[in-house]
Amino acid sequence: MPTDVLMRLAEALATGAVRVIDLSQTLQPSTPVIQLPPQFGASNPFRIEEISHYDDRGPGWYWNNIALGEHTGTHFDAPIHWVTGKDYRDGYTDTIPAGRFVAPACVIDCSKEAAADEKFLLEPAHIEAWEGKHGRIPKGAWVLMRTDWSKRTTPESFLNMKDDGPHVPGPSAAAIRFLIEQRDVNGWGVEAVGTDAGMAFGFEPAFPAHHLMHGAKKLGLASLTNLDQLPPTGAVLITPPLKIKNGSGSPLRVLALVAG
Amino acid sequence: MPPPRRAKPKHPLRRFPTPTLPPLARSRVALGLTAFAARGVFALQVCRDCGTVHYPPQEACRHCLSARLDWRPQDGAGEVLSDTVLRHSNELYFRARVPLRLGSVRLDAGPTAIAFVHGACAAPPARVRLHAALDRGGAAVLAALPDDEVTTMADDRVLRELTNDPAGRKVLITDGRAAVAAPLARALAAAGADLIYVGMAEPWPPAAVAPYAQIPEALVRPLDVTDSESVTDLAAEIGGKVDILINTAEHHRPRGILARGTESARAEMEVNYFGLLRLAHSFAPGMRARAADGAVAWVNVLSIFALTNFPPHGTFSASKAAAHSLAQGLRAELRGAGLRVVNVYPGPIEEEWSDMLPPPKIAPAALAAAVVAALRDGVEDVYPGDVAQDWLARWRDNPKALEREVAER
């Protein structure tokens, strides 16, 4: 590899030959958070309180205190988040090797299917059909499921809670198993509030994108946006979570480098 | 029942009246009258040694000089001996309210008192029932009503000022998901409220908003008391209209103090304590400024567990005790403008987080009726239902004994 590769990247960024795409939602009090039955502990939504605003509390400066759950807004799921990953000493936000925070992404466009069926499930056959057109998913890549779910701007339609549970597209257990066992991915990312399908509480195993992915020390990204601006292959994601000691995840800014 | 009164449209350019208060000077012994009036009870001192009933309040018995005077509830039955109409006053507050009908009332129990006389009372001599009510400054005054169980203070132009009658007024219920909220909205509508704003975090599930679609006066508005931005946004929209704010927002998870971590306790504080504080910051200044222009009352639905900790609901009790303390401070800050803070202390409510508690529990509809009655009667402290009344009696008698009793049940 040529030693000036980073200088050539910097030049490409300066000229616009490589663009930076922001895949993050804006964090605000109305940012939807995952909803659980009320007998379980609840993850806090984003809250912001002013410390001072060029006023008697601080005449020359403006700043806020913020509070939120680790899994609020665009966020990173560490392997330790799930009970299946509980023994990975390098599975916390502060112990995951930093090299895993920069990796290529494969984007599987399911937007038409999700528009037709809010409970659409990605199956191994869909992945193989995608590979037929775009090539095999490389080891260590992110696989992102584009559903255009992020274009649902009200919390109501984004969470899409129905009487039988949330109607939200996601992966089947078989698809997750395929990505782990056959492709050895870096992780799995989605536009919805969590990495699993809305009805995944009834899957076998329940919540496979958590249960299986984290059990295999894979990572997760949820509440992504702008996936429609990414090519099917070739983008590089930058996804460092906050370095929270023993953190199970973290809100983060997800950036994608895209050529052209 | 008379038809509910509707608010007259206000002239948009009419000068905003500046709130004034009745003269406020009450001795500590006279505050005994106020303490009972705050609960809607007319009480007088009764001599333990000779049985003489006293008014005005005394340091010692005027008959036998005994210092053993006990405050005892009275039925208020008596007769107006004479009356007069006051047409001038040097007090700013009264000057804006003349003519005032005043009378001399002799109670069947003995003493004679000067009282406001309801316009519906017949010319003297006439049988009346004497009530103690709080004036806008929070001090007890006496009012004579016809002895008919029907006439209310709200029916009289002057005595209406002693009430916080929801008729014709705009009300904000801060959490439409609380068990009491829908019955409360219905009761307020039946009482003639002009408009009922119903706050709700995430006001979209059809089942959550459905009860309010049936109430023509109700308008659901987004409000999450844990989010400062949400509270200030709603205050910016409707803060200039709210005459009565009823804080029903409550987070309740039954558990003892040692049972779980701090996060559920923090959630209780975020709603029950900080939620009230956020509402106070955003709504109270505007209501205080409008206290002479319609804004009358701020109601907090607290809990009898605020008085003494109920250990099976230990963290919840603590959050309500914090809210109770905050509400006392808020009352002091709003009294100066004549804005009434009404604190309601129900026992366990029939709602999902009290399902493991044995009966009796207060039904949400009964709690709602108690809140509306408290507004109509102008009272300040409300202990609705059997459990609340029982706890209050034991707490007044001996707070330490109650602490021990509830810990050992």
Ligand SMILES: [Zn+2]
């Ligand atoms: Zn005596």
